[in-house]
Every structure is written in C-alpha cells, then in structure tokens.
Amino acid sequence: MPERLGVVFVGLGPIGQEAAALALKKSYLEVRGGVDIDPQKAGQDLGDLLGLGRRLGLNVTADLRRALDEASPDVVVLCTGSYFPQVFGQLMTIIEAGASVVSTCEELVYPWAGYPDQARQLDMLAQKHGVTVLGTGVNPGFVMDTMALFFSGICQQVRRVSAWRVVDAATRRRPLQEKVGAGLTPERFQAAVEAGRVRHVGLRESAYLVAAGLGWRLTDYRETIEPVIASEPVATEYVSVEPGQVAGLRQVGRGFRDGEPVVELTLEMYVGAKNPRDVLTIDGVPPVEVEVPGGIHGDRATAAIVVNAIPRVAEAPPGLLTMKDLPLVHLRA
Amino acid sequence: MPERLGVVFVGLGPIGQEAAALALKKSYLEVRGGVDIDPQKAGQDLGDLLGLGRRLGLNVTADLRRALDEASPDVVVLCTGSYFPQVFGQLMTIIEAGASVVSTCEELVYPWAGYPDQARQLDMLAQKHGVTVLGTGVNPGFVMDTMALFFSGICQQVRRVSAWRVVDAATRRRPLQEKVGAGLTPERFQAAVEAGRVRHVGLRESAYLVAAGLGWRLTDYRETIEPVIASEPVATEYVSVEPGQVAGLRQVGRGFRDGEPVVELTLEMYVGAKNPRDVLTIDGVPPVEVEVPGGIHGDRATAAIVVNAIPRVAEAPPGLLTMKDLPLVHLRA
Numbered sequence: 208m209p210e211r212l213g214v215v216f217v218g219l220g221p222i223g224q225e226a227a228a229l230a231l232k233k234s235y236l237e238v239r240g241g242v243d244i245d246p247q248k249a250g251q252d253l254g255d256l257l258g259l260g261r262r263l264g265l266n267v268t269a270d271l272r273r274a275l276d277e278a279s280p281d282v283v284v285l286c287t288g289s290y291f292p293q294v295f296g297q298l299m300t301i302i303e304a305g306a307s308v309v310s311t312c313e314e315l316v317y318p319w320a321g322y323p324d325q326a327r328q329l330d331m332l333a334q335k336h337g338v339t340v341l342g343t344g345v346n347p348g349f350v351m352d353t354m355a356l357f358f359s360g361i362c363q364q365v366r367r368v369s370a371w372r373v374v375d376a377a378t379r380r381r382p383l384q385e386k387v388g389a390g391l392t393p394e395r396f397q398a399a400v401e402a403g404r405v406r407h408v409g410l411r412e413s414a415y416l417v418a419a420g421l422g423w424r425l426t427d428y429r430e431t432i433e434p435v436i437a438s439e440p441v442a443t444e445y446v447s448v449e450p451g452q453v454a455g456l457r458q459v460g461r462g463f464r465d466g467e468p469v470v471e472l473t474l475e476m477y478v479g480a481k482n483p484r485d486v487l488t489i490d491g492v493p494p495v496e497v498e499v500p501g502g503i504h505g506d507r508a509t510a511a512i513v514v515n516a517i518p519r520v521a522e523a524p525p526g527l528l529t530m531k532d533l534p535l536v537h538l539r540a
Numbered sequence: 541m542p543e544r545l546g547v548v549f550v551g552l553g554p555i556g557q558e559a560a561a562l563a564l565k566k567s568y569l570e571v572r573g574g575v576d577i578d579p580q581k582a583g584q585d586l587g588d589l590l591g592l593g594r595r596l597g598l599n600v601t602a603d604l605r606r607a608l609d610e611a612s613p614d615v616v617v618l619c620t621g622s623y624f625p626q627v628f629g630q631l632m633t634i635i636e637a638g639a640s641v642v643s644t645c646e647e648l649v650y651p652w653a654g655y656p657d658q659a660r661q662l663d664m665l666a667q668k669h670g671v672t673v674l675g676t677g678v679n680p681g682f683v684m685d686t687m688a689l690f691f692s693g694i695c696q697q698v699r700r701v702s703a704w705r706v707v708d709a710a711t712r713r714r715p716l717q718e719k720v721g722a723g724l725t726p727e728r729f730q731a732a733v734e735a736g737r738v739r740h741v742g743l744r745e746s747a748y749l750v751a752a753g754l755g756w757r758l759t760d761y762r763e764t765i766e767p768v769i770a771s772e773p774v775a776t777e778y779v780s781v782e783p784g785q786v787a788g789l790r791q792v793g794r795g796f797r798d799g800e801p802v803v804e805l806t807l808e809m810y811v812g813a814k815n816p817r818d819v820l821t822i823d824g825v826p827p828v829e830v831e832v833p834g835g836i837h838g839d840r841a842t843a844a845i846v847v848n849a850i851p852r853v854a855e856a857p858p859g860l861l862t863m864k865d866l867p868l869v870h871l872r873a
Binding site: 365508515535 | 562
C-alpha cells in the first residue's frame with residue numbers, strides 16, 4: 208500500500224460530498240478529484256462544492272474517463288446509484304482504468320443476489336486488472352448484514368437471524384421522506400409501491416449476504432411493503448401527515464431455506480417513529496440479542512464506513528468482494 | 541486451504557472440551573487429536589473425555605510434540621493458560637512444527653501490550669514458518685475490543701471508547717466465582733487482589749487492541765480492582781455470600797493519551813448481579829451506543845469464536861495477528 212492512497216469521488220450528492228469532506232481529513236488519503244454529471248456541480252472547485260471555505264485546486268468534472276486519466280486514483284468512491292445496472296458501466300470504466308472501488312450502490316453489497324452473471328463478469332474483470340470492488344453502507348452493508356455475521360462469530364449454531372430497524376423519517380432528508388411515502392393516501396401509497404417509487408433498496412442483498420456468510424443456500428426470498436398509517440398528525444420540514452394518511456413504510460424481507468424463513472429483515476421508516484432503534488436477534492447457541500437505541504445514523508455512518516473501507520479495499524485481494532471478505536473495517540485516526 | 545483442516549486441541553479444560561466437541565460437528569474440520577498434561581485425561585479416548593458416548597480412536601496424550609508429529613495439524617487450538625509467558629514455549633513448539641494457532645490465552649489477544657519483545661520474536665518465528673497465531677475469546681477478544689473496533693467502522697471520528705460488562709457470577713463455574721472473590725471479607729479480598737489471585741486477565745490487552753486499531757498510541761494504562769459488597773444474601777451452588785461480604789469485583793482499565801482517558805473498560809462480575817449486560821459507548825461522530833441485554837455468554841461464546849476463527853487463521857497471512865487483522869470471523873454452517 209502506498210503511503211497515501213489517491214482517491215477520486217464519483218457522484219457528489221449529499222453522501223458523496225460528506226465522504227469526500229471526511230477523506231480530506233485523513234492523513235493516509237489524498238483526494239485527487241471529483242466527478243458529477245450535474246451541470247451545477249461540474250466546473251466548480253471541489254472545495255467550493257463541499258462548502259469548505261477554501262479552494263482545493265481540483266475542478267469537478269462531468270467526464271469520468273478524463274478524471275481517471277488525470278488523477279490515476281488507487282481507489283474510486285462511487286456514489287451514483289442504488290441499482291446495480293445503473294453503476295455497471297461506470298464500474299467497468301473504473302476497473303479498466305486500474306482503480307479499486309468502494310461504492311454505496313445498495314445492490315452492489317451482494318450483487319450475486321440479483322445479477323449473478325454480471326457479478327461474475329465484474330469479478331473476473333476486477334481480477335484481471337488486479338483491483339478490488341466493494342459495495343458497502345449502513346443499510347445494506349452494516350446493520351442488517353455485516354453486523355449479523357459479526358455476532359454470529361460468537362455462536363456455535365445459528366437457526367435464524369432477524370434484524371429490525373426503526374427509523375424516524377422526520378429526522379431525514381426530503382428524498383427519504385418521499386421514498387417511504389410519507390403524506391400519501393393509502394391508495395396512492397399502494398400505486399407508488401407498484402410503480403417501484405416507494406421502496407427501500409437492499410433488503411434482498413442483506414438477506415443473501417447473511418446467508419452466504421453462514422453457508423446457507425436460500426431457496427426463496429420474498430418481500431412485502433405495507434404502509435404505516437399515522438394515528439396522529441405529524442409535520443416535518445417537508446411534509447404534513449394527517450391521521451389516516453401514510454406516515455411511511457414497513458418493508459419485510461424473508462429469506463427461506465426449504466420452506467423455513469431463516470433470515471427475516473424488517474425495516475420501518477416513517478415520520479414520527481417514537482423509538483428509533485436497531486435490533487438484531489440471533490436464534491442460536493448461545494442466543495444473541497443486540498440493541499442500538501436511537502439507531503445507527505444512516506447518513507453520518509454511511510460516509511464513515513465508505514471512507515473507513517478505503518484502506519481495506521486497497522490492501523485486499525483483487526475481485527468483487529463483499530463485507531464478509533474484508534478484514535474488520537474500523538476507523539483509523 | 542485444504543478441503544478439511546486438521547485440528548489438534550491442546551488444553552482440555554471446559555473451554556477446550558467445548559470447542560473440540562463443536563469442531564467435531566464442522567464438516568470443514570478434522571479433529572486429529574487432543575493434548576492435556578492432566579494424568580486423569582491423558583490416555584483416555586477423546587470421545588470418552590468429551591462425553592460423546594462414542595470413541596473417536598484418538599488417545600489424549602500429555603506429549604505435545606508427539607501429538608504434533610503424529611497428527612500434523614493445520615491448526616492447533618491452545619487453551620492452556622491466561623498469561624503469555626505460560627503459553628510462550630508451547631507456541632514456539634507448535635510454530636516450529638508448522639501449525640497455526642488459535643488460542644484463548646487472554647494476554648495473547650494483544651501481547652504487544654505486556655510483552656513487546658517476545659511478541660516480536662513470536663511474530664518473526666511465525667512468519668519464518670509460514671503459520672499464523674491468533675489470540676481470541678469473548679473477553680478479551682470480542683466484547684470490549686473487537687466489537688468496539690467493529691462499530692468504529694461507522695464513525696467519522698472517535699473521541700473515546702467505553703465498554704461496560706456486567707456478569708452474574710452466580711450463573712458461572714466455581715473457578716470464576718473464586719476469581720472474583722465471592723464470599724470473601726473485604727480485608728481478604730484486598731489481600732487476594734494484592735496477591736494477584738482475584739483479577740480478570742485481559743482488560744489491558746483489550747484497551748491496547750482498541751487503541752492499536754484506532755491508530756492511537758496509549759501513553760499510560762491504569763487498572764483498579766474494587767470489591768462489590770453484597771447488600772443481601774446470595775447463595776450459589778458453590779458459595780454463600782452474606783450482606784457485608786464480597787459478592788465479586790469491579791475492575792476498571794483506563795488507557796490514556798496525553799493525560800486523557802480515551803479507552804475505559806469496566807468489568808463487574810459478582811454473584812447476584814441483577815441486570816447482566818454488555819454496553820459499548822463510542823463518543824464520536826456519530827455517537828454509537830450498543831447494548832447486549834443479558835450479556836454475551838462467556839463460555840458458550842468463547843468455544844464458538846475459537847472454532848469460527850479456525851478457517852480465517854488458516855487462510856490468513858503468516859505472523860502473530862490480532863482480531864483486527866482478520867476477515868470477519870463468522871459462523872460457517
């Protein structure tokens with residue numbers, strides 16, 4: 208590993224920006240550029256875009272290939288899309304330029320779940336170019352999957368893994384409040400679910416990642432999305448919800464082995480959730496229950512885990528890896 | 541990695557036996573022998589000693605070197621002592637026989653804390669012979685150290701790490717109840733502490749492991765041991781404690797950076813503890829609090845993590861490693 212790892216940030220939405228600002232504070236990282244197709248961002252100095260109050264002498268560009276040529280990064284942080292097909296072409300370009308990747312793409316956390324052929328193709332290309340590709344984040348990437356595998360390390364036997372995450376969407380950004388359907392009528396919620404506009408991406412990937420770690424082959428996976436109906440009025444910065452309207456969603460993903468649900472992941476995200484928290488339950492020997500009162504902060508923590516994963520990815524063997532394959536991702540001061 | 545890893549168990553006390561029994565259930569492990577110097581155990585068939593109700597055709601021997609010669613294990617599970625000097629010679633013998641090691645030796649979890657020169661010597665020897673040595677367990681090895689590092693992975697910054705473990709010693713074996721001083725008068729407790737007979741081994745190692753992971757150099761480490769005085773009578777299978785007598789201990793280890801306590805580990809182990817639990821608090825961005833109600837079961841979980849670490853150690857680069865260096869140790873069915 209070189210003394211300082213060169214990093215380029217691709218996709219400068221809120222998470223990409225927060226990760227870039229954090230990376231600038233790390234002595235072992237050298238931020239070498241930023242890429243975003245938004246014409247409002249391309250052309251700006253990265254320091255201005257991040258609101259640092261100082262210029263970095265690095266112009267954000269809309270041209271990924273040019274940024275890779277100019278910066279020759281060791282690692283690219285890719286925060287452009289939630290779906291694997293959205294990032295596939297970008298990944299190919301980055302891999303062919305000889306850079307490793309840490310991405311917040313939800314489906315990249317375990318792409319074999321939904322896209323086994325392209326995942327294999329990516330894995331082979333990464334191996335050919337000697338680089339490593341990782342999808343990570345908080346959910347998916349940590350709280351419902353890696354954390355379950357981490358605690359399975361103290362189990363002699365595991366029969367079933369359950370994770371339950373309750374998020375108060377009122378404390379989160381507008382896109383999240385929209386994604387969970389806050390303020391819709393039950394009918395419009397149903398239509399939005401059917402159109403794929405109301406949905407959290409990544410439950411399936413978490414379930415398959417847990418199963419893969421434990422050595423389980425899932426024979427089926429099923430997911431349900433239901434509205435959480437407000438029983439009292441809730442007003443946020445962005446939306447007002449009346450009793451009887453939708454406050455948010457309750458999404459449950461279940462992975463089955465031979466008819467038995469062995470991984471059960473429940474995500475409740477709604478405005479006005481009274482007791483946000485993360486709960487992991489392992490039915491095993493010994494049984495394990497873990498609670499994170501208040502819950503893990505999605506945005507702060509995602510930017511952190513992305514940056515903390517960079518040195519691990521730089522040292523890792525080449526290929527398309529997952530969080531279970533890496534040495535413990537921890538903070539390095 | 542060969543299809544099945546050959547394993548020899550050295551030290552067949554309760555944890556060594558539980559780990560061996562667990563290893564026998566794993567299709568990727570092949571138990572090839574057991575070693576114990578206890579004349580009651582040496583000579584027995586391992587299956588009889590483990591109470592399996594069947595013989596394994598493996599005689600327990602008191603002769604470590606002979607067992608290594610005969611079994612040529614890939615990995616040795618070493619459960620013979622808590623202190624690094626106790627296991628140092630055994631480790632040398634095993635490494636020179638070409639086997640990797642997973643050990644429950646508390647001080648081996650981070651031997652650079654107390655024995656930097658011998659740790660370096662061991663590291664070099666392991667590298668020379670192409671084998672890997674790991675100390676692990678639940679405490680130290682998981683709950684106050686690896687778990688803290690695991691959750692630091694979602695932090696942008698960490699100012700201070702605190703772990704607090706409360707164990708009801710009444711639910712544990714006699715040696716643990718003795719180790720915590722249950723039933724002593726306050727005066728005899730004090731004398732036993734000064735003689736080193738009442739003490740949990742490994743707090744220092746946990747503190748230094750956390751610091752090493754986070755990139756902190758500790759400038760000082762201090763530990764206190766105080767009695768927990770019973771306020772009501774408690775009777776266990778092994779001991780009766782009257783009000784005013786000692787129910788157990790409260791041991792606090794503090795690691796300092798430039799005068800500031802940055803790692804604070806509190807271990808309370810006493811008979812009659814009402815609300816056993818593990819609590820991890822990270823003062824950072826974002827702050828993280830994690831609770832394990834009931835606490836992680838020390839014995840079940842230690843046997844589990846030892847066995848679950850075997851494949852990771854077999855695949856790892858050679859040398860004296862710690863839990864922060866290994867890929868996620870998780871259960872493999």
